[in-house]
Amino acid sequence: MLSCKFLEYRVGDFSLSDFSLELDKGDYCAMLGPSGSGKTVILELIAGLRLLKKGSVLINGVDYTYTPPQQRPVGILFQDYALFPHMTVYENIAWPLKIRKIHKSVIGTAVSGFAEELEISRLLGRMPGSLSGGEKQRVALARTLVIHPLVLLLDEPLSALDAPLRDNSIALLGKLSKKGITILHVTHDPSEVDLLANRRIFIGPEL
Amino acid sequence: MLQTRNNTAIRLIFMFLSGLMLLFIIAPLLGLFFSTSIPGLFETLRDRQVTSSIGLTLSVSSLFTLLSGIFALPLAYLMARKDFRGKAIVQGLIDIPIVLPHSAAGIAVLGLISRDSALGRFAELLGINLVGSPFAIGVAMAFVSVPFLINAARDGFLAVPERLEQAARSLGASPFKVFLHISLPLAKHSIITGLVMMFARGMSEFGAVVIVAYHPMTTPVLIFDRFNSFGLNYARPVAVLFIIICIVVFIALRLLGKKKNGG
Numbered sequence: 001m002l003s004c005k006f007l008e009y010r011v012g013d014f015s016l017s018d019f020s021l022e023l024d025k026g027d028y029c030a031m032l033g034p035s036g037s038g039k040t041v042i043l044e045l046i047a048g049l050r051l052l053k054k055g056s057v058l059i060n061g062v063d064y065t066y067t068p069p070q071q072r073p074v075g076i077l078f079q080d081y082a083l084f085p086h087m088t089v090y091e092n093i094a095w096p097l098k099i100r101k102i103h104k105s106v107i108g109t110a111v112s113g114f115a116e117e118l119e120i121s122r123l124l125g126r127m128p129g130s131l132s133g134g135e136k137q138r139v140a141l142a143r144t145l146v147i148h149p150l151v152l153l154l155d156e157p158l159s160a161l162d163a164p165l166r167d168n169s170i171a172l173l174g175k176l177s178k179k180g181i182t183i184l185h186v187t188h189d190p191s192e193v194d195l196l197a198n199r200r201i202f203i204g205p206e207l
Numbered sequence: 208m209l210q211t212r213n214n215t216a217i218r219l220i221f222m223f224l225s226g227l228m229l230l231f232i233i234a235p236l237l238g239l240f241f242s243t244s245i246p247g248l249f250e251t252l253r254d255r256q257v258t259s260s261i262g263l264t265l266s267v268s269s270l271f272t273l274l275s276g277i278f279a280l281p282l283a284y285l286m287a288r289k290d291f292r293g294k295a296i297v298q299g300l301i302d303i304p305i306v307l308p309h310s311a312a313g314i315a316v317l318g319l320i321s322r323d324s325a326l327g328r329f330a331e332l333l334g335i336n337l338v339g340s341p342f343a344i345g346v347a348m349a350f351v352s353v354p355f356l357i358n359a360a361r362d363g364f365l366a367v368p369e370r371l372e373q374a375a376r377s378l379g380a381s382p383f384k385v386f387l388h389i390s391l392p393l394a395k396h397s398i399i400t401g402l403v404m405m406f407a408r409g410m411s412e413f414g415a416v417v418i419v420a421y422h423p424m425t426t427p428v429l430i431f432d433r434f435n436s437f438g439l440n441y442a443r444p445v446a447v448l449f450i451i452i453c454i455v456v457f458i459a460l461r462l463l464g465k466k467k468n469g470g
Contacts, residue, residue: 099388
């Protein structure tokens with residue numbers, strides 16, 4: 001499903017070489033490693049936000065190595081959620097569909113559907129700045145999910161959340177995983193993926 | 208105890224120096240206003256030459272500010288986001304008009320639009336003489352004022368987290384859509400400030416404009432012309448009127464910018 005072969009990348013003092021990863025459809029893979037080990041860089045390489053020096057990224061057998069990020073079937077949830085601060089929650093979730101020139105009524109239905117599923121319907125008129133960490137995460141997830149990505153990349157999705165919110169988010173991510181979406185979850189804390197991951201890989205500083 | 212006394216003394220010295228600085232800015236303006244009679248001001252308002260020069264100054268400055276934006280904003284964005292060889296040289300080039308004497312800037316612009324230049328010859332083929340035209344005035348205004356727009360917009364783009372642009376790319380947006388929907392709206396406040404600064408700087412330009420176009424007269428040139436030909440009393444009401452207009456336009460644009468930013 002997701003196949004990363006011999007990825008090579010260099011930026012400043014950081015270098016990654018010969019990194020390979022194979023995930024099947026529906027896999028929930030935890031990528032563990034200390035801060036600065038390059039976990040986020042790997043996600044960005046898969047998402048196409050950084051250009052590989054060598055190697056290839058294939059999804060469902062299609063080579064996306066040189067495909068720009070906007071054409072990859074990949075969704076990424078950033079650690080800081082990266083919600084657009086000048087848009088309401090509704091506009092944030094609707095934006096990926098709006099730029100695809102999808103009809104307003106279809107957008108409305110899709111946004112309502114995901115908002116209901118992620119229990120954020122009451123937040124649709126709010127601005128991101130007024131949301132809590134957990135609410136921001138759900139909005140960012142909804143915004144990513146509306147494009148129906150085949151692969152979902154999560155960059156430390158739980159690190160900014162308090163304990164009760166973490167449990168809610170873990171339940172939510174588990175629900176998503178059961179839908180068959182392939183998830184690559186980056187974290188430095190192995191305990192947060194105990195109930196989620198069926199695969200684990202460790203990224204060491206030696207990379 | 209000694210510390211408190213020191214603090215008070217420093218505060219008083221700072222307040223005194225600040226007061227002198229503000230007085231230095233305000234005193235000439237107040238002097239100008241108090242030495243101009245209200246009837247004289249109304250008479251100036253009815254003066255066709257004055258009103259048409261004000262109209263010309265405001266319209267040319269606003270038009271060339273907006274036109275410059277089409278080229279300045281992409282340049283500002285590149286300067287904020289891309290690292291390339293010679294970037295420092297490009298930044299230096301952008302800032303050159305700020306440090307040039309304005310008369311020298313006028314001479315440079317004249318070289319660009321005179322009949323000896325490629326642009327001037329091309330215009331002449333179309334039967335247009337660029338020197339002494341509103342186009343020349345606009346080019347001179349833009350030349351000396353566009354760095355304010357580029358630098359303000361660059362700072363605005365720099366303040367937009369790159370993460371948001373990356374998120375937008377991953378959600379399916381092309382680089383142009385990211386620029387249009389994310390970077391531009393988020394840098395809006397700085398861009399508006401830059402546009403206001405460029406517009407204000409352009410409309411008050413004298414040195415460069417007077418070299419490329421004495422006629423038709425912009426208001427700063429008209430003020431100089433009246434001072435030179437008829438003396439201070441004749442130039443003063445025009446100066447007061449233009450200062451009032453500059454201040455009103457400046458405040459209006461600032462308020463508009465704040466309103467649009469929800470602030």
